[in-house]
Amino acid sequence: MTDHWNAIRGHWKLLGPPLRPPAEAVETYHRELDLSKAHVVLLGVTPELAGLGATMMAVDESSDMIAGIWPGDTASRKAVKGDWLDLPVSGASVDAVIGDGCLSVLGLSTARRALFAAIARVLRPDGRAGLRLFASPETPDDPAAVQALALSGGVSTFHELKWRVAMTATGRAPDHAIPVRTIAERFDALFPDRQELSARTGWELPVIATIDVYRNSPAIYSFAPPMALISEAEAFFSNVRIVPTGSYGLAERCPLLVLRSPRG
Structure with a gap:
C-alpha cells in the first residue's frame, strides 16, 4: 500500500x-x-x-x-x-x-x-x-450510460468520471469493494481513445493519465x-x-x- x-x-x-x-x-x-x-x-x-x-x-x-x-x-x-x-x-x-x-x-x-x-x-x-x-447509488449505473454521459460533456471533471466508472463495477454487499486496478481496466474498456475523451471534454491528457496510478496497485476501495x-x-x-x-x-x-x- x-x-x-x-x-x-x-x-x-x-x-x-x-x-x-x-x-x-x-x-x-x-x-x-x-x-x-x-x-x-x-x-x-x-x-x-x-x-x-x-x-x-x-x-x-x-x-x-x-x-x-x-x-x-x-x-x-x-x-x-x-x-x-x-x-x-x-x-x-x-x-x-x-x-x-x-x-x-x-x-x-x-x-x-x-x-x-x-x-x-x-x-x-x-x-x-x-x-x-x-x-454509490443503491442501483448501480449502467456502464454504457456513464460512457455516453462523459462523451457528451455531462461529467464535470475527470475525477468525477473515475468515481462513476468505479461505481459501475463494485462488488455487492457487504463490502461494495473494487480493486483499484479494476477501475483502470474498466476505464480502458469504456474509453480506449484518450485523445477523443480529451477532445470531447477539454480534460488535459496528464489529468486523464492519473488513472494509470491505479493500474498495478494492490489497493482495494469500497463505494x-x-x-x-x-x-x-x-x-x-x-x-x-x-x-x-x-x-x-x-x-x-x-x-x-x-x-x-x-x-x-
Missing part, C-alpha cells in the same frame, strides 16, 4: 473535486460539527481540512503522504504517522474526528466497522464526527451506498445522519456522514 499512496502523492496537484473537497464541502464540516473551538483528529492529511478546529492532530499511515501533502505543522496542528484503527489518542479525549473519503479506502466492511469503533473510543461524551462519503454505511455506523453511534455537501460534480454521492453520541 505504501507504493500506492506514494503514487497518489506524486499526482496530488492534478487531482480535484470530488476526490478533493471543494470549499463548500469544507464549510459543511465546519458548520455541521461546530469546530471553531474543537480539538480535532483528522483521518489522513487532506490539506483542505488542515485549517479546521482550534487544534488538530492528523493521523496517516504513509510517511510519504505526510511529507508531500500535509501543509505543515504549526503551534495548533501536527501530523503523526499512525493507524486509523488504533488511533494514537487516549479514550474519550477528542471533541471531533473528521475524514474525507476515508471509508472508501477501507476495502472491507469489517474494516469500516473497526474504524467506527475507533472513532467512538476516542470521542468525548459530547463528541461528534464527520466523514465525507464516496457512496458502499449510504444506507449500508448508516447501518454499520448505528452499531456504534446513537445519532447518525447524512448531510449534503454542496452542488459540485457528484456532490449528491459525496454527503457528510455525521456521527454523534457514541454508545457507551
Whole structure:
C-alpha cells in the first residue's frame, strides 16, 4: 500500500473535486460539527481540512503522504504517522474526528466497522464526527450510460468520471469493494481513445493519465451506498445522519456522514 499512496502523492496537484473537497464541502464540516473551538483528529492529511478546529492532530499511515501533502505543522496542528484503527489518542479525549473519503479506502466492511469503533473510543461524551462519503447509488449505473454521459460533456471533471466508472463495477454487499486496478481496466474498456475523451471534454491528457496510478496497485476501495454505511455506523453511534455537501460534480454521492453520541 505504501507504493500506492506514494503514487497518489506524486499526482496530488492534478487531482480535484470530488476526490478533493471543494470549499463548500469544507464549510459543511465546519458548520455541521461546530469546530471553531474543537480539538480535532483528522483521518489522513487532506490539506483542505488542515485549517479546521482550534487544534488538530492528523493521523496517516504513509510517511510519504505526510511529507508531500500535509501543509505543515504549526503551534495548533501536527501530523503523526499512525493507524486509523488504533488511533494514537487516549479514550474519550477528542471533541471531533473528521475524514474525507476515508471509508472508501477501507476495502472491507469489517474494516469500516473497526474504524467506527475507533472513532467512538476516542470521542468525548459530547463528541461528534464527520466523514465525507464516496457512496454509490443503491442501483448501480449502467456502464454504457456513464460512457455516453462523459462523451457528451455531462461529467464535470475527470475525477468525477473515475468515481462513476468505479461505481459501475463494485462488488455487492457487504463490502461494495473494487480493486483499484479494476477501475483502470474498466476505464480502458469504456474509453480506449484518450485523445477523443480529451477532445470531447477539454480534460488535459496528464489529468486523464492519473488513472494509470491505479493500474498495478494492490489497493482495494469500497463505494458502499449510504444506507449500508448508516447501518454499520448505528452499531456504534446513537445519532447518525447524512448531510449534503454542496452542488459540485457528484456532490449528491459525496454527503457528510455525521456521527454523534457514541454508545457507551
